[in-house]
Amino acid sequence: MHCIGSQPLRRDQCTPVNIGSPARIAAEAAICFAGTIGTNSVMDDGSLFLVDRVKRIIIRYDGFKVLPSQIERTISGHPSVRGCCVVGFPDPEHAQGKLPAAFVVLNPSLADRSEEIIAELKGLCWKELPEYAQPVKYIILPEMPVTLIGKVDCRSLEKTLKDGLYTESQGIIVP
Numbered sequence: 001m002h003c004i005g006s007q008p009l010r011r012d013q014c015t016p017v018n019i020g021s022p023a024r025i026a027a028e029a030a031i032c033f034a035g036t037i038g039t040n041s042v043m044d045d046g047s048l049f050l051v052d053r054v055k056r057i058i059i060r061y062d063g064f065k066v067l068p069s070q071i072e073r074t075i076s077g078h079p080s081v082r083g084c085c086v087v088g089f090p091d092p093e094h095a096q097g098k099l100p101a102a103f104v105v106l107n108p109s110l111a112d113r114s115e116e117i118i119a120e121l122k123g124l125c126w127k128e129l130p131e132y133a134q135p136v137k138y139i140i141l142p143e144m145p146v147t148l149i150g151k152v153d154c155r156s157l158e159k160t161l162k163d164g165l166y167t168e169s170q171g172i173i174v175p
Contacts, residue, residue, distance in 0.1 A: 056154065058088035061097030064132040068100065071135060074128045075102055080110045080117045083144045085152045086135065089161035101137035103157050105144050114140045137161075 058066040068086035075084040083105035088098030104121070106114060118138045125134055145153040 056087075058086075058098050058100050060099065060132060061091050061094035062132070066100050066133045071100055071102060071125065071129060071133060074125055075104060075121055075135075078117070078121055078124060080106055080113075081121070082107050083152075085144060085154055085157055087154050087158045087161065089137075089158065099136045100133065101139060101161055102135040103139045103141055103144065105141050111140075111142075 056068050058068060060066060066088075068088075071086040072084045075081055075086075081104055085103045086100050087103070089101050091097045091099050102121075104118075106117060110117060118140070121138060145156050147153045
């Protein structure tokens with residue numbers, strides 16, 4: 001059984017940082033936390049399997065922790081999906097916590113079937129994911145925004161949802 005959690009690394013595997021006093025440096029010299037989440041076991045070749053980044057975890061109002069990568073893997077497994085990014089947005093019904101929203105890019109030839117495909121994705125998520133990890137919004141995009149180095153720009157998607165800037169003209173929003 002593989003448990004998922006924050007992965008400690010030997011200090012020589014991390015970028016050196018100034019963490020304060022010499023006593024604190026000595027106490028923390030052996031390990032550091034790289035901000036990654038992975039399994040608790042080492043693969044046969046000696047490598048770790050990293051699952052997600054700590055800063056991308058979505059913490060709901062009820063304390064459940066949702067891994068965006070878990071939802072992304074499920075949605076990306078659908079043959080009609082070309083790309084997916086799950087981000088958290090503020091829960092409108094609670095003072096604290098976030099809820100998952102899925103940004104989805106469909107194969108271009110299937111864009112006219114978007115509502116049907118979203119219904120299939122919802123069914124797939126209910127089958128594969130626990131209740132607390134269900135996306136509450138599905139947003140169809142023509143393409144995913146990327147950073148200058150070509151990674152999906154999760155921050156811009158989060159900001160768009162947080163600021164309420166996403167409209168029907170920018171993508172299909174299915175609650």
